[in-house]
Amino acid sequence: MKVKFYESTREYFEKQDEFDRALKHVLEKGNFILGDQVAQLENGIQEYCQAKYAVGVASGTDALIIASDILGFKDGKEVITSPFTFLASASCITKHRGRPVFVDIDEETFSIDVNKVEEKITSNTVGILPIHLFNQMADMDRIMDIADKHRLRVLEDAAEAFGMRWKGMGRQYKHSGTIGDFGVFSFFPTKTLGGYGDGGMIITNNEELARKAKQYRVHGASKKYFYDNVGYNSRLDTLQAAILLIKLKYIDEAIRKRENIARLYMERLSGCENIRFPKIKGEQKSVYYVFNILAERRDELAAYLTENEIGYSIYYPRPLHVQECFKDLGYKKGDFPVAERAANEIIALPIYPEITTDEVEYICEKINAFYKN
Numbered sequence: 001m002k003v004k005f006y007e008s009t010r011e012y013f014e015k016q017d018e019f020d021r022a023l024k025h026v027l028e029k030g031n032f033i034l035g036d037q038v039a040q041l042e043n044g045i046q047e048y049c050q051a052k053y054a055v056g057v058a059s060g061t062d063a064l065i066i067a068s069d070i071l072g073f074k075d076g077k078e079v080i081t082s083p084f085t086f087l088a089s090a091s092c093i094t095k096h097r098g099r100p101v102f103v104d105i106d107e108e109t110f111s112i113d114v115n116k117v118e119e120k121i122t123s124n125t126v127g128i129l130p131i132h133l134f135n136q137m138a139d140m141d142r143i144m145d146i147a148d149k150h151r152l153r154v155l156e157d158a159a160e161a162f163g164m165r166w167k168g169m170g171r172q173y174k175h176s177g178t179i180g181d182f183g184v185f186s187f188f189p190t191k192t193l194g195g196y197g198d199g200g201m202i203i204t205n206n207e208e209l210a211r212k213a214k215q216y217r218v219h220g221a222s223k224k225y226f227y228d229n230v231g232y233n234s235r236l237d238t239l240q241a242a243i244l245l246i247k248l249k250y251i252d253e254a255i256r257k258r259e260n261i262a263r264l265y266m267e268r269l270s271g272c273e274n275i276r277f278p279k280i281k282g283e284q285k286s287v288y289y290v291f292n293i294l295a296e297r298r299d300e301l302a303a304y305l306t307e308n309e310i311g312y313s314i315y316y317p318r319p320l321h322v323q324e325c326f327k328d329l330g331y332k333k334g335d336f337p338v339a340e341r342a343a344n345e346i347i348a349l350p351i352y353p354e355i356t357t358d359e360v361e362y363i364c365e366k367i368n369a370f371y372k373n
Ligand SMILES: *Cc1c(COP(=O)(O)O)cnc(C)c1O
Pocket: 059, 060, 061, 062, 085, 086, 088, 089, 131, 157, 159, 160, 185, 186, 187, 188, 198, 199, 200
């Protein structure tokens, strides 16, 4: 049996008529730039996430860059974030010459270690950029407490966090991205709410920030050909919005399926003492965007999976503080031991709504067999 890490065509063929019809509709109308479907998707996401404003942009990376620009994460100012994340969580800060200040991660969740944030705050610090990574949100109670106390801005990298909700000490669940000043989503194809190409969204409850984000995605124009700031050309494509509107309709079902797959993995692999699972901390609703395990002899296991035609992915093999592109920040190997250890042990197994139970059983059988030898 061959199991790919991700296969978008299964979903497409399951709902082919619906996708084809939606695309044809856009093509026939010809409204390719900020067409109706973009506004419809923004409304749909506002409603789903209970956010006041949503602004569709060209990618999750652009969403982070635009939000960082607006929040003043630039020009030598410091922003506290994690080194164990996708590049874009920190490159959005350096893009305009801001300075990411890294803090090690929690051993069990891989999220930023909130106990180490406050000691990094200086008179130059302007923000915190928590990432809701893999399948759970960072501790937003602690982060918001620290931010309020020190008057810092919070940008939630919720690129992977569609559907996740944080309750914490509050009485009500709040969707990822709606707690800080800005939140961003990515619609990269593999993401929980993924399109068939690039796309992203900025959400906020602040009217002024929303107004700016809307201007910045069209070059900083307050009205056509009148520019208040130098912005970007970064709009969510109408065709992608049409695809995403269909996917949003089925999102709860897709999330449920991901959860069932994750449960099956945990059941089948829990007997294996060479494997550990990440822990979910804090009162929250997690969503299994990826299914990670911490594996002994990780690289050997990876080679064995390849031999057996099972896809996998390693998020992330090298933490950001030791990336070549950030060497000017002055960090060195050993600075963030928890992140460095995770980078050597972590491995993500295939998980997407259309993967079959048989496939997951097969993957688990192979992994259990690997450790018995
Ligand atoms: C996917 C991802 C991004 C970037 O999103 P794109 O849409 O690919 O630009 C940013 N941050 C994290 C944590 C991600 O996983």
